[in-house]
Amino acid sequence: MTTVLTVAAGAVLALAGVLVVIRIVRGPTVLDRVVALDxxxxxxxSALGLEAAVGRHSTTLPILIxxxxxxxxxxxxxxxxxxxxxxxxxxxxxxxxxxxxxxRS
Amino acid sequence: MNEVxxxxxxxxxxxxxxxxxxxxIGLLRFPELLSRMHAGTKPxxxxxxxxLLGVGLSLRSGLDIGMLVVVALFQGLTIPIAAxxxxxxxxxxxxxxETDLAFDELSAYGDDWARGQSExxxxxxxxxxxxxxxxxxxxxxxxxxxx
Numbered sequence: 001m002t003t004v005l006t007v008a009a010g011a012v013l014a015l016a017g018v019l020v021v022i023r024i025v026r027g028p029t030v031l032d033r034v035v036a037l038d039x040x041x042x043x044x045x046s047a048l049g050l051e052a053a054v055g056r057h058s059t060t061l062p063i064l065i066x067x068x069x070x071x072x073x074x075x076x077x078x079x080x081x082x083x084x085x086x087x088x089x090x091x092x093x094x095x096x097x098x099x100x101x102x103x104r105s
Numbered sequence: 106m107n108e109v110x111x112x113x114x115x116x117x118x119x120x121x122x123x124x125x126x127x128x129x130i131g132l133l134r135f136p137e138l139l140s141r142m143h144a145g146t147k148p149x150x151x152x153x154x155x156x157l158l159g160v161g162l163s164l165r166s167g168l169d170i171g172m173l174v175v176v177a178l179f180q181g182l183t184i185p186i187a188a189x190x191x192x193x194x195x196x197x198x199x200x201x202x203e204t205d206l207a208f209d210e211l212s213a214y215g216d217d218w219a220r221g222q223s224e225x226x227x228x229x230x231x232x233x234x235x236x237x238x239x240x241x242x243x244x245x246x247x248x249x250x251x252x
Contacts, residue, residue: 005115012122016148019129023141031195032141036132038187039145043125045176046148046156050118053111053163061172068153068176072183079190082198 006054013047034078041071110162117159124152138195139205142188149184153177 020040027033045067048060124147131144157173164170195201196211203209 002111002115005112005119009115009119009122012119012126016122016125016129019126019133023129023132029138029195029198029200031138031191031198031200034191035138035142035145038184039125039128039132039148042149042153042180043129045153046118046121046125049156049160050122053114053118053160056164058164058166058169058172061169061176064157064176065172065179068179068183072179072187075187076190079187079194082194 006050009050010047013043013050017043017047030078030082034075038071038075041067041074110165114159114162117155117162121148121152121154121156121159124148124155128152137202137205138200139192142192146184146188150180153180 017040020036020043023036024033024040027036045064048064048067052058052060128144128146128148131147132141135141135144154177157177161170161173
């Protein structure tokens with residue numbers, strides 16, 4: 001019973017990881033890739049948790065903490081970078097007034 | 106008893122894995138960014154919580170459960186912030202089609218946002234390099250409150 005459950009969970013996680021990687025490769029914008037990378041990080045957290053539960057050890061639990069922090073920092077910094085790039089590209093650098101962002105109506 | 110707990114824990118982990126699979130299929134099939142974000146947040150909160158619950162049921166020791174609680178709290182605190190930042194960056198980079206929005210609260214503040222941006226640029230010191238957009242965000246909120 002436990003073997004069946006372990007193999008099923010591992011196979012499902014592997015399939016989910018492959019599908020997410022396909023989205024990361026295709027993703028038309030950077031933000032699509034960021035969302036998919038976040039999902040990939042949570043899949044990795046699930047896989048490491050499965051490994052800890054099957055192997056009955058707590059060696060991987062600190063890695064879980066580091067991974068959850070890594071996903072957060074990665075997506076926030078990339079989102080900030082995207083916004084900032086748009087600011088300097090679309091705005092007037094002398095006055096600082098954005099030429100394209102403020103006129104969405 | 107221990108066998109039962111192990112099995113229940115693995116069932117929880119399998120449920121979390123199925124949520125991850127559902128999110129992956131949603132990420133592939135959904136047409137644009139907002140619906141992909143909607144699909145992607147399922148395993149990030151509920152899936153990870155189910156998995157951590159399963160791991161806790163399997164390990165059954167106080168220190169390990171404490172670390173799992175830390176991971177769960179961290180996920181619950183950071184995932185909304187990350188999703189908020191990604192959505193806001195998507196709005197500002199015009200990734201989102203306006204026809205997809207039922208109600209666009211931000212467009213009414215477009216001029217305010219531009220003004221806050223120029224104020225932030227003017228008030229910023231020449232050497233100031235730290236997070237100019239964050240400063241403009243607080244400026245925008247301030248100007249909204251003042252009106």
